[in-house]
Amino acid sequence: MDWQPFPKVELHLHVDTSLSYEGVAQLDPSVTREEYQRSFAGREECADLADFLTGVPRLISLQQTERGLQMLIQDMFRQLAADNMLYAELRFAPLQHLQQGLTPTEVVRIVEAETERAARDSGIEARLILCSLRHFSADQSMETVQLIDQFRGSRVVGFDLAGDEAGYPLTTHLEAFRLAADRHIPITSHAGEGAGAESVWETLELINPPRIGHGVHSVSDPALVKVLKDRRTHLEMCPTCNVQLKVFPSYAEHCIDKFHREGLSLGISSDNRTLTPITLTREYEKLEKTFGWTKADFLTCNLDTLEAAFLPDTRRQELRRELIERYEAL
Ligand SMILES: [Zn+2]
Known part of the structure; x- marks a missing residue:
């Protein structure tokens, strides 16, 4: 099946590590395709997390100016269009873009304005999630949540905690999550990727x-899987990236x-999309080839994904109708 024409919903996409070769070359014309492959893109299988993250500092260094951030969003939307995206939530950590004098507010304002423009021009619906990182301080996480609050009513809609799950505790960031709850800011959090089922339990409890x-990693604990199912906790799953990081020995063994x-x-x-050599269309092809997923499986997943999106209900229902109609037409 050709999955490209199918409308897609994607909630877990780090825009700052998704620059294509064309995007990098626009920002630094000295970078050749070979150098992009060698210095930016991740290998199909990485030795470890450090190996996986090799290209990140250089990627982020290209995203420190107004132009750099605008190009980043434009490049992302070209990739979303190629995947026939219906709705995407893009995430990034604003405090990583202050190296050349932009303030956190300026960073978010630039990214939000460019997302607004790109979404209108392309017809692809999009929202932004601001991330804090595990190794950040409690204050940095608080500042990130305050930024989301400051941009209330814009395309900035949610808070995420990303980064080195095994190396840094969740507890440092609890105050930020409390503030998000206080201000009714939707949250998601990375868990059970770089650490085991206990990390997912901790995340649910705290x-x-x-x-x-x-x-x-919840797969190792049936009681946890039952809790996730009973609570309808939505899992944002990225199989190719997990296999690349050896969370599973092979795609066929992914949960x-x-x-x-x-x-x-x-x-x-x-x-x-930079560190992990994948598109969403390709991910669909792999799910079909490996597990025999059909149109009905992808529709179920996309409807569940829309249900979990950080969108107002009226917009969610519109997109839901559009998704179903377009699936029926294919
Ligand atoms: Zn992630």
């Missing part, structure tokens, strides 16, 4: 987010199919 980034068959709410995402 912040109980409606969505979890990855959550794949996404098992979780889907058991009725968990889950969505399909690419995570990032």
Whole structure:
């Protein structure tokens, strides 16, 4: 099946690590395609997380000016269009873009304005999630939540905690999650990717987010899988990225199919497009080839994903109708 024409919903996409070669070359014309492959893009299989993250500092260094951030969003929307995206939530950590004098507010204003423009021009609906990172301080996480509050009513809609899950505790960031709850800011959090099922339990107990980034290590604990199912906690799943980081020995051993068959709410995402050599269309092809997923499987996942999106209900229902109509027409 050619999955490209199918409308797609993607909630877990780090825009700052998704620059294509064309995007990088626009920002730094000295970079050749070979150098992009060598210095920016991740290998199909990485030795470890450090190996995976090799290209990140250079990527981020290209995103420190108004033009750099605008190009980043334009490049992302070209990729979303190629995947026939219906709705995407793009995430990034604003405090990583201050190296050349932009303030956090300026960073968010630039990215939000460019997202607004690109979404209108392309017809692809989009929202922004601001991330804090595990190694950030409590104050930096608080500042990130305050930025979301400051941009209330714009395309900035939610808060995420990303970064090195195994190396840094969730507890540092609890005050920020409390502030988000206070201000009714939707949250998601990476858990059960770089650390085990206990990390997902901790996340549920301490912040109980409606969505979890990855959550794949939950597969080792049936009681946890039951809780995720009973609570309808939505898992933002990125199989290719997980295999690249050796969370599973092979694509066929990834838990996404098992979780889907058991009725968990889950969505399909690419995570990032520079470090992980993947598009969402390709991810669909792999799910079909490996697990025999059909149109009905992808429709279920996309509807569950829309249900978990950080969108107002009226807009959610419109997109839901459009998704179903376009699936029926294909
Ligand atoms: Zn992620």
